[in-house]
Amino acid sequence: MNCTRFIKAALVALSLLPLAATHAAVNLGELERQAAAMREREAKVWKEREATQRVELQKQEKSLAEAAARRQRADNRTKTLDAEWTANDARITEFKDLLRQREGNLGELFGVTRQIAGDAANVLSSSMLSSQFRPVEGEEGREAFMRRIAAAKELPGIDELQRLWFELQREMTETSKVVRFKAPVKMRDGTLAEADVVRVGPFTAVADGKYLTYNSSTLQLEQLERELTPGLMRTARDLSGSTGEGYVSAVVDPARGAMIGMFSERPNIIERIQHGEVVNYVILFVGILAVVLALYQYIYLFMQRAKVAAQLKNLSQPTSNNPLGRVLLAMHEGDVAGQSAEVVELKISEAVLREVPKLQRFQAFLRLGVAAGPLLGLIGTVIGMIVTFHVITSTGSSDPKMMAHGIGQAMMATVLGIGIAIPLLFINQGMTALSNIVTRILDEQSQAVLANELLRRNPFMTRSLEEARRLDRG
Numbered sequence: 177m178n179c180t181r182f183i184k185a186a187l188v189a190l191s192l193l194p195l196a197a198t199h200a201a202v203n204l205g206e207l208e209r210q211a212a213a214m215r216e217r218e219a220k221v222w223k224e225r226e227a228t229q230r231v232e233l234q235k236q237e238k239s240l241a242e243a244a245a246r247r248q249r250a251d252n253r254t255k256t257l258d259a260e261w262t263a264n265d266a267r268i269t270e271f272k273d274l275l276r277q278r279e280g281n282l283g284e285l286f287g288v289t290r291q292i293a294g295d296a297a298n299v300l301s302s303s304m305l306s307s308q309f310r311p312v313e314g315e316e317g318r319e320a321f322m323r324r325i326a327a328a329k330e331l332p333g334i335d336e337l338q339r340l341w342f343e344l345q346r347e348m349t350e351t352s353k354v355v356r357f358k359a360p361v362k363m364r365d366g367t368l369a370e371a372d373v374v375r376v377g378p379f380t381a382v383a384d385g386k387y388l389t390y391n392s393s394t395l396q397l398e399q400l401e402r403e404l405t406p407g408l409m410r411t412a413r414d415l416s417g418s419t420g421e422g423y424v425s426a427v428v429d430p431a432r433g434a435m436i437g438m439f440s441e442r443p444n445i446i447e448r449i450q451h452g453e454v455v456n457y458v459i460l461f462v463g464i465l466a467v468v469l470a471l472y473q474y475i476y477l478f479m480q481r482a483k484v485a486a487q488l489k490n491l492s493q494p495t496s497n498n499p500l501g502r503v504l505l506a507m508h509e510g511d512v513a514g515q516s517a518e519v520v521e522l523k524i525s526e527a528v529l530r531e532v533p534k535l536q537r538f539q540a541f542l543r544l545g546v547a548a549g550p551l552l553g554l555i556g557t558v559i560g561m562i563v564t565f566h567v568i569t570s571t572g573s574s575d576p577k578m579m580a581h582g583i584g585q586a587m588m589a590t591v592l593g594i595g596i597a598i599p600l601l602f603i604n605q606g607m608t609a610l611s612n613i614v615t616r617i618l619d620e621q622s623q624a625v626l627a628n629e630l631l632r633r634n635p636f637m638t639r640s641l642e643e644a645r646r647l648d649r650g
Contacts, residue, residue, distance in 0.1 A: 286331045296344060297322035302432050303378045304390045305350050307397050308357050318343055351377045362398040374415055379428045385413035389437045455556035455589050463596030466545040469538040470603045477610045484617055499531035503622055524622045535611040542604035546597050553593020560586025
């Protein structure tokens with residue numbers, strides 16, 4: 177330390193030599209005094225620095241002690257956390273084993289829950305009850321909820337299981353009820369209107385006397401595009417206007433509206449005939465023409481039979497307004513009385529044959545209709561099959577919906593052909609029987625007239641006949 181001070185003093189003295197040379201008046205006492213002052217100042221500075229360094233050293237030693245303490249505490253906490261982690265890991269492993277055990281016990285329940293939810297989703301998708309129990313804003317719909325449960329990868333919670341049970345119970349309970357409620361209904365013109373709906377379980381729904389069908393995509397009830405039969409529409413009006421007292425007839429569709437929808441889409445007889453095109457019109461023309469002619473001939477035969485019956489009661493005064501009267505009048509024409517028996521017989525036969533064509537007219541046409549009806553139906557069947565094969569060839573598939581046009585055309589032609597043949601067959605047989613009655617009366621009476629004429633001309637024939645009868649009795 178002294179050596180250092182000495183060197184510093186020497187350096188100061190050397191720095192002051194030029195100043196001493198310049199100021200020769202400076203004495204050594206002053207220099208000594210200045211050097212002493214300088215040493216005091218330096219000593220003071222060094223003391224201050226030493227004190228500062230000592231304070232700083234104490235702070236660092238204190239910080240080091242605090243860091244060592246923190247490290248010790250951290251080491252202790254690390255050991256504690258490590259022990260806790262080991263214990264927690266063991267508990268997690270234990271809980272995982274317990275969870276796997278319990279999941280194994282609930283696995284069957286989970287599978288049954290998913291299966292039930294999937295089946296229920298298919299039922300609810302076509303259930304009319306969904307139109308009544310519509311989800312509130314922001315709530316998951318019944319069908320969407322069931323499909324989510326059916327596709328879940330983990331067991332549903334208790335709330336979801338409770339809702340699953342509730343929806344199933346409500347569906348079963350409402351199935352047995354007939355209720356009336358307000359719901360939006362899509363009309364045939366596409367507008368949406370609030371209507372008073374009467375629902376028979378999930379099977380049938382009516383509003384304002386019209387049947388409704390359920391659209392699962394819009395969750396709305398819609399009116400059928402076409403009317404049903406008058407009897408079914410009357411049932412719908414009675415059900416829609418019922419007051420809830422007593423019993424009212426109703427239509428129950430076990431297919432939940434699908435069968436009523438299909439029934440409404442069935443074409444009527446006019447549409448089926450139009451579907452068959454030209455062949456069906458030809459068949460109908462033949463049938464209608466035959467029926468009209470048969471009706472006209474039936475009226476004629478009934479009138480002639482009544483007139484013949486009246487003439488039978490008065491054979492002595494024949495009239496020309498009936499076939500029998502005209503046959504009887506033929507005996508009094510011209511010189512018949514002077515002709516031979518053969519001529520008289522021919523004359524009577526001519527009169528009978530003159531009446532037969534009028535009595536048997538149109539029968540040949542009816543027989544032709546009976547034979548031609550099935551043949552015309554066969555032509556329509558062949559045309560329908562050709563259309564069907566053409567569709568198969570054009571599309572390259574055998575889709576029943578695409579083949580339905582040709583098959584329907586073929587079947588309808590067959591039905592019409594047989595349909596006119598069978599009635600015409602009975603009509604023709606009845607007409608033949610009726611005309612045969614009148615013809616038989618003409619034959620009998622003509623033979624009787626001829627026999628009387630022969631007996632009148634040959635009186636001995638009468639005596640011979642009496643003797644023959646007497647011999648037979650003997």
